[in-house]
Structure formats: C-alpha cells, structure tokens
Amino acid sequence: MLGHIFMILVTGGAGFIGANFVLDWLAGSDEPVVNLDKLTYAGNLGNLASVQDDPRHVFVQGDIGDTALLDGLLKQHRPRAIVNFAAESHVDRSIHGAEDFIFTNIVGTFRLLEVARSYHAALIEPEKAAFRFLHVSTDEVYGSLTPQAPAFKEDHVYEPNSPYSASKAASDHLVRAWHHTHGLPVLTTNCSNNYGPYHFPEKLIPLMIVNALAGKPLPVYGDGQQVRDWLYVKDHCSAIRRVLEAGRLGETYNVGGWNEKANLSIVHIVCDLLDELSPRRDGESYRTQITHVTDRPGHDRRYAIDARKIERELGWKPAETFETGIRKTVQWYLANPEWVQSVQSGSYRDWVATQYGSTGAGA
Template identity: 60%
Template sequence: MKILVTGGAGFIGSAVIRHIIQNTQDSVVNVDKLTYAGNLESLYKVESDPRYAFSQTDICDAKSIEQIFNEHQPDVVMHLAAESHVDRSIDGPKEFIETNIIGTYTLLEESRKYWMALEGDKKSTFKFHHISTDEVYGDLEGPEDLFTEETSYAPSSPYSASKASSDHLVRAWLRTFGLPAVVTNCSNNYGPYHFPEKLIPLMILNALEGKPLPVYGNGQQIRDWLFVEDHARALYLVATQGKVGETYNVGGHNEKANIDVVTTICQLLEELVPISSNLTIQSLPEFISGSIQSYSDLITYVKDRPGHDVRYAIDASKIERELGWKPVESFETGIRKTVLWYLNNKTWWSRVLDGSYSMERLGSGN
C-alpha cells in the first residue's frame, strides 16, 4: 500500500512513519508544513528509504493537497497533522482553529474528490483514518470511570474543542458523503523524539540542567500514559484492518498523577545520572548551598492551568477485542526507555532547544 501521513514530522506522526518503513513493505508520503514542532531529524533512520517521500505542504492548501493525491495515488490517509499543545491553544487559539478545523475540512474534501474518482478495488479499499485525542471527552468524575467510544464530547480547552470539531467533520463526511473513514482517540503519548515543551521531556531536560520542574496546581491531575511506539502499532492496525465507520480508543492502561510522573523521572535520573555527578548542577549556587540535594528538590508547584481537566482514563477493550492490539510497554518500562533515549540523544534535543533543527525547513520543498 501507499499511505499518506499528514503531520509525519511530528512526534506521533514520525513514530508511525518509522514503524511503517521499518516493519512493513508499505510506502509512505509524509505531508507536513514543518511548523515549530515538525522535525525531519526524527526521521533520519528512514529518510533515505526509497519507500519514503516527503512534501512540505500546508493541509489548508487545497491545490497542493490535490496535486499530492494525483501524484502519489494513496490507498490510505492517516491524518495526524494538528496543533496539539493545550497551553499554546490558550495563549493563541487561532492557529488551532485553522489547522485542526479548516485543515481537516480541506483534507476531507480533497480526499472525497480523489476517492470519488477511483474505481474498482482501489476505491473499495480506500480509507481515511483520523487520529484524535481523549481530551475531546473532557474529564471524568468518578475514580473508576473510563472513556469509551460512546462517551459524550465535552472539550475544555481551545485545543480539545478544535479536535472535537475535526472529529465531528470526519463523521459528517462519512455519513453524508460516504467517505470511508475511521477515527481513533488516544491517551497521552510519551517516548523518544517528543518535543521538549511537553511534560515528560520538559521534566527530563530541565532536571538535567538544574532548572525548576514546574508542576501545575497540586500535581494530582491524572492521565493515562501511552508509549508512542505502542500507539504507532495501534494506528497502523486500525488504518489497515479497522472497520470503516468505527471509532477505536487507544490507551496505555497506565494511569498516573502528574506529580507521580515527575517523581518517577527524578528517581530514574538519580539512578542513571546521580545529581552528585551532574557537573551542570554541581556548579549551581543552590547545589553548593545544599538546598538542592536531589532532582526532586527542583519540583516547583505553579499556578494551575485555566480549565485544567482532572482525570483522563481510556477503556481500550474494543481495539483489543476486535483488532487484537494491546500495549507492550508498562509505564515503568516505557519511562525508563524514554529517559535513556534522552540521555543518549543529546544532539537531537540540543538542536531543538537551540533552534538549529529549524534550519531543516530551508530547502525542503514539494
């Protein structure tokens, strides 16, 4: 098959592309605008493979998307392109509306026109796979409640509202126009190549540099953590075997309070890079004065985020029952792999922090 992946230079999108190229015989067309979170260096292991192609394209650009469909003739669209950081959506919602809603609309329309012109098996097997988030459901009330595929939508942030809107558009194009679509909603992802503004990589890198580890409110917000490589396997499975018209929730079965996530990272770093051997921290006045004796001493509670949801947790029994998927990594194994990856890949994250990775945009064209 040939799979068109939007947002393939992002965190989850790049994991999906690496999985496809490294574990299947399928080809991939990566369509990415290369905004701040798009990093082609996350694809260096597969970029030279003849089954991989890249186009620097905005999904809101209908003409360019049409050209990509005509040139590459994809069998499946996996739509991951999205603005995804809640804090950024609060500070500036406009880009989230444009990319997540207008971009999804544009992609749906170009997909529909392309699909309508197909014939035979090519038309009957085409699929539009929309990748979304559990944040569209809002938050849970009871400690035992879980998000299911039937849970009503109640988004809290501009980000989750824009993703909820895109979910509704996909289902409308399915029902009204017959576009063969499937939707997945996932829990919080973590793992290698994660952009440093997100909780886990931010905590790892701040700790290594002796910077404060900011925790919102009391840190008791609970999330279900999903290792990104487990998610990539699930997404490919849904794209190739999922039933048209269905929704599949993808979760990690790993509910953790934010403060427990941060504490676990501190403990792992203390084991792998003891603070007493961290030359960066040893030079800090706080270390010399004795006020910093462990990474956990860097934890700083800050004012809570507006509209911060308290608890997310996913019931992923449907995808396990119908498609045979379940996560391989526990949080304990996944977070260890993640911390080790950041320790062993300083070049990647250093180029993100100093902005030099963005030079990849120059010269990247269709």
C-alpha cells in the same frame, strides 16, 4: 492501475507521533510513505534523519489546508490510505493563541476531507473499496472525569474544555459527517497521553527530563494530582496500524495504555530514573528541583481510556507497561542530547532550508 505501487499518505509525519509512526511503518513494511508536514515549531525533520535517504520516504513540506497541493499529491502518488496526524496539539498554546488551532484542526481537516472525498469518488474498484481515511484524535475531546468515574468509552459524550480539545472535537465531528453524508471510508482513533522518543520538550515528560538535566526548576501545575492515562508512542503506532488494517468503517477506537497516573507521580518517577541513570554531581535527588506553579485555566483533572473495544475487536493491547516505557524514554533522551539541543535552538529549521531549498519538497 496495473503495476501501481501501493503507498500511504501521512499528514503531520514530522511531529512527535507522526514521525514515530513513519519510522515504525518503514521499519516493518516495504510500502512507501508520502509524508506531508507543515514544519511548524513541533515538526522536525531531525526526527526522520534515519530515513532521509530512504527512497520509500517522500517528504513534502506543506499545509493540509492547501487544497491544490493536496489534490496534486493524491493524483501523483495515488495512496491507498491517508493517515491524518496533522494538528496543533499543545493545550497551553491553545489558551494563549487559539486561532492556529481553529485553522489547522478544523479548517485544515475539512479541506483534507474534501480533497479525499473527490479522490475517493474518482477511484475504480478494487482501489475504491480498499481506500481508508484514518483520523488520529485525542481523549481530551471527552472532557474531564471525576476520580471514581468509569474511563472514557467510544460512546462517551463530547465535553471539550480547552480551545485545543474543542478544535479536535470539531475535527472528529467533521470526519464522522463526511462518512455518513458522503460515504468516505473513515476510521477515528482517540488516544490518551503519548510519551516516548522525539517528544517536543514542552510537554510534561520531556520537559521534566530536559529541565532536570539542565539544572532548571521542574514546574508542576497546581497540586500535581491531575491524572492521565499514559501510552508509549510505539504502542500507539501499532494500534493505528491495526485499525488501518482491520477497523470497521465509520468506527471510533479508543487507544490507551492502562496507565493512570497523577502528574506529580510521573515527575517523581522521571526524577528517580535520572537519579539512577544520570545522577547529579552533588549527590542530591532531581526531586529537589520540583517547583509547584499556578494551575492553568480549565485544567482537566482526570482522563482515562477504556481500551477494551480495540482489544476485543482487533486483538490490540499495549506491549509496554509504564515502567518499561518510561525507562526506554529516559534512556533515549540521555542518549540523544544533540536532538534536544537542535529542537531548542531551532537549528533544524536552518537544516530544512539547506536540505530542501525554498520549495521544501524532496523525493
């Protein structure tokens, strides 16, 4: 290993949170990243355009369920850590088609763990002791909270209510088991709802921004009083870096923004910011576009993260308030209409084929 260049492997690094993590990592470190992403509908190389020619960023198109590919990547690049973002993550899609969630979130995580276990077992010291497997998960594994219930702590019972959250809960249990059974040095983070740049416009905040600007209805489920804790994506990235750096092996860290807000309040805030930053030509408020629609099945009423453990043990807390983060987010979408258009049209898939050919691999 003499002269070995340290690097990390990021899975799902072309998605919303993964791409933000890769961009932040390369902005603050000279350590290279091998970025494995399947490039499904939500994986977008346009998110990574700014590092397209950066030699520290090695992109490989592929699936975490592809054991041979994973084994080859680990042997070739010998990363000191794996950060696993790869997941199907949209609740609505899981309701209508759960199979992809089962394969990616459960089977894919299992195969990634198995390859990582073999890789770790073959390492020699000090690389073996330094290796980490960090699994990025969600607060939705804990189920739903009543309005007055205390926020989710790391030891909260798992009560997933959607196919998506059930598949993520299963992946969390696998990660825990591979630590306790096989000694794999794992870390798990469970985050609240993320928002920010490069968010695929099917989730609440980007959907409201994009639809508002297009003059379309702003669909709000039910009464809009579903409460979520909102975390600016760049704060989430800094938390993951901190857990990777100093987290205790086998531990779970809940990452939240201390921003509990009802969905309807979020929509109102987005509309008011757009009224200020990009007003409608007719002078009306974007709030007039709000339309209440039938609630989705099994819709959890409230999530809330108690993020005191990560602050107490690792000294991390979010840098953004919701007010500062949502303003930055709306401004980003207003400044990047081409990105929005590309992810809606699917033209970025054509760009992938041109950029990387049939193999999908680039270095």
